[in-house]
Amino acid sequence: MVTTEFVQKTKELIDSLKGICASHGLGNDAGEFKIITQVFLYKFMNDKFAYEIKKLDSNIAQTDNWEKAVAELSPDDYEMLLLQLAEDTARLKPEHFISYLSTKQNAPDFAKLFDDTLRDIAITNNDIFSVKTEGGSKITLFDRISETITDESKRDVFCRAIINKLGMFSFERIFNEKYDFYSTIFEYLIKDYNSDSGGKYAEYYTPHAVAKIMAAILVPSDQRGKIQNVTCYDPSAGSGTLLMNLAHAIGEDRCTIYSQDISQKSSNLLRLNLILNNLVHSIQNVVQGDTLLTPYHKKGNALAKFDYIVSNPPFKTDFSDTRDDLDCKENNDRFFAGIPKVPPKEKNKMAIYQLFLQHIMYSLKPNGKAAVVVPTGFISAQQGIDKKIREALIKRKMLAGAVSMPSNIFATTGTNVSILFIDTNNKENVVLVDASNLGEEWKDGKNTKVVLKPSEEKQIIDAFNAKSVIEGFSTVVPYSDFEEKNYSFSASQYFDIPIEYVDITAEQFTAKVENYSRNLDILFEESKAIESEIKLMIGKISYD
Structure with a gap:
C-alpha cells in the first residue's frame, strides 16, 4: 500500500472513531478529544510493537498470526525479547493486543476490560511515556475512556465498536515514513481540537509555513546533518508543531526536546506528536505548568539554558492573578524590560508575550539561537516594554533579524504577526524582511487565511539566510543604524527610496x-x- 493510501486509510480510521463518538452522544464533546487521541495512540503503539518484534524474531515475522506466536513464547523468551526492544516502543503483554480484546468483546463488562487494558499499558510504560507536572506528578498515557459515556449500559457497545474499527488495517508498513507523513496525520487528527477552549495560554497549532520558515532559518540547509547533541526548548509549546519542525531540521536523533505549557491538553498533544515523530526519548522533558511563574527546567538552582528556542507564545491574556508574584527581585534579570501593568479595563489584553520573549532571551546559551512569533506591533512600538526589549537586542548584539508576515497567516486571529530571530553569535548586520504582500487568500471554515506558496516560503528563507538586499522586500541593516530609527525592526523604514534622475x-x-x-x-x-x-x-x- 503506497503512502497516500495509508494517509487515506488513517484519516478514515480517525473519521470512523469520531463517528462512533457522535453516535454515542459525544460529538464535539470535551471527552471526544481524549477518546480519539488515546484510542489512536493505542492502535499506533500496538502496531509499532508488532513491527519491532517481527524485526527481532524472524520466526514471528514469518507466521500468519504473530499475536499467537508471541503468546506461546516462554516467559523467559518473552522477557528477553522485550529487553531487546528500543526504548521508544511500548512494552505490551499478549493480553494488551487488539486481537486479544477482539476475542473478548462479547464478555460481560467488556468496557471495564477495555479500560483496564489501557490503564495497565499506561502503568507498565509509565517511566517512558508519562508527562510531568511542575509539581512532579505524572500524567499517564491512558485514562478510563469508557467512563466518558454517562449511560453505563451503553459502555460495552461503545468499546466493542472501537475495538472492531482498530483491527481493520495495520500501520506496520508505514513506520519507516518520515516527518512529512506523520505531520499530515497529526494535523488531521487534531484539526477539530486545535483551538484554545478555555486554556490560559498557548494555541495548539502553528501554521506549517510559519514553522517551516522558522526551522529553515535557524538551521540552514548547509548545516543539516552537522549539528550534534543540542537542546531545543519551547516555553509555550502547545501541540509542538514548532519543535517538531526544528527537530526534523536538526535530526530527531541529534537533539533533545524540552518544553513547558500551562495546558494539560496541549501537553498530551505534544506527547502524541513526540511518539509519532521518533522523539520518545524527550517525553520525560515535557512539563505541564506555568513557565513564567514556576519555570521547571533548571540546572542546579539556575534556570536551564538551551541551544535552540522556538515559540509562538500567547500574545495577550489576563495574568493579573500572578502579575505581582512575577514582579520580584528574583526575576529582575529575567524580566529586565519590565512586567506589564494590569489595565483598569480589559485585563485579558495584558501583553504576556513580552514576558515570554524576555524569558526566551534569558534562557539562551551563549551560542544560542531562537525564533519567536510576535505581534507585528512589537517591531515598531515607540515606547514601553516592547522598545526596551528591542533596544536590548541591539545593544547586546543578539538580533539576527525579523520577518513581517502577511495578514491572516493565522486564520483564527486578526493580529498581524512577525517572526523575530535571535542569534547570540550575530555581531554584524541584521536582516529585515517585509513579506506582508505575499500569499493568497483561502477560506478556512468561517475564517479567511493567507497561505504562502512553497516558492514564497523559499523566497523568504533564501533572502534571510543569504542576507540579500531586494528592493521593497529585504534589507540588511548595521547595528549602528537602529538607534536613529528608534530601534524599529520594520524593514520598510530601512528601504532605500529610489530617486529618478x-x-x-x-x-x-x-x-x-x-x-x-x-x-x-x-x-x-x-x-x-x-x-x-x-x-x-x-x-x-x-x-x-
Missing part, C-alpha cells in the same frame, strides 16, 4: 524654473485677493 539641457532647466516662478506669482496674487475678501467679510460681520 532625468537628463535635461541648461535651456530646459531655465525654462522649467521660469515656469515655476510664473505659477508662484499667480498663486501669490490669488492668495492676496482671497485675503482681502476674508478681511472684508470679517469687517461686515463686526459692523453688523
Whole structure:
C-alpha cells in the first residue's frame, strides 16, 4: 500500500472513531478529544510493537498470526525479547493486543476490560511515556475512556465498536515514513481540537509555513546533518508543531526536546506528536505548568539554558492573578524590560508575550539561537516594554533579524504577526524582511487565511539566510543604524527610496524654473485677493 493510501486509510480510521463518538452522544464533546487521541495512540503503539518484534524474531515475522506466536513464547523468551526492544516502543503483554480484546468483546463488562487494558499499558510504560507536572506528578498515557459515556449500559457497545474499527488495517508498513507523513496525520487528527477552549495560554497549532520558515532559518540547509547533541526548548509549546519542525531540521536523533505549557491538553498533544515523530526519548522533558511563574527546567538552582528556542507564545491574556508574584527581585534579570501593568479595563489584553520573549532571551546559551512569533506591533512600538526589549537586542548584539508576515497567516486571529530571530553569535548586520504582500487568500471554515506558496516560503528563507538586499522586500541593516530609527525592526523604514534622475539641457532647466516662478506669482496674487475678501467679510460681520 503506497503512502497516500495509508494517509487515506488513517484519516478514515480517525473519521470512523469520531463517528462512533457522535453516535454515542459525544460529538464535539470535551471527552471526544481524549477518546480519539488515546484510542489512536493505542492502535499506533500496538502496531509499532508488532513491527519491532517481527524485526527481532524472524520466526514471528514469518507466521500468519504473530499475536499467537508471541503468546506461546516462554516467559523467559518473552522477557528477553522485550529487553531487546528500543526504548521508544511500548512494552505490551499478549493480553494488551487488539486481537486479544477482539476475542473478548462479547464478555460481560467488556468496557471495564477495555479500560483496564489501557490503564495497565499506561502503568507498565509509565517511566517512558508519562508527562510531568511542575509539581512532579505524572500524567499517564491512558485514562478510563469508557467512563466518558454517562449511560453505563451503553459502555460495552461503545468499546466493542472501537475495538472492531482498530483491527481493520495495520500501520506496520508505514513506520519507516518520515516527518512529512506523520505531520499530515497529526494535523488531521487534531484539526477539530486545535483551538484554545478555555486554556490560559498557548494555541495548539502553528501554521506549517510559519514553522517551516522558522526551522529553515535557524538551521540552514548547509548545516543539516552537522549539528550534534543540542537542546531545543519551547516555553509555550502547545501541540509542538514548532519543535517538531526544528527537530526534523536538526535530526530527531541529534537533539533533545524540552518544553513547558500551562495546558494539560496541549501537553498530551505534544506527547502524541513526540511518539509519532521518533522523539520518545524527550517525553520525560515535557512539563505541564506555568513557565513564567514556576519555570521547571533548571540546572542546579539556575534556570536551564538551551541551544535552540522556538515559540509562538500567547500574545495577550489576563495574568493579573500572578502579575505581582512575577514582579520580584528574583526575576529582575529575567524580566529586565519590565512586567506589564494590569489595565483598569480589559485585563485579558495584558501583553504576556513580552514576558515570554524576555524569558526566551534569558534562557539562551551563549551560542544560542531562537525564533519567536510576535505581534507585528512589537517591531515598531515607540515606547514601553516592547522598545526596551528591542533596544536590548541591539545593544547586546543578539538580533539576527525579523520577518513581517502577511495578514491572516493565522486564520483564527486578526493580529498581524512577525517572526523575530535571535542569534547570540550575530555581531554584524541584521536582516529585515517585509513579506506582508505575499500569499493568497483561502477560506478556512468561517475564517479567511493567507497561505504562502512553497516558492514564497523559499523566497523568504533564501533572502534571510543569504542576507540579500531586494528592493521593497529585504534589507540588511548595521547595528549602528537602529538607534536613529528608534530601534524599529520594520524593514520598510530601512528601504532605500529610489530617486529618478532625468537628463535635461541648461535651456530646459531655465525654462522649467521660469515656469515655476510664473505659477508662484499667480498663486501669490490669488492668495492676496482671497485675503482681502476674508478681511472684508470679517469687517461686515463686526459692523453688523
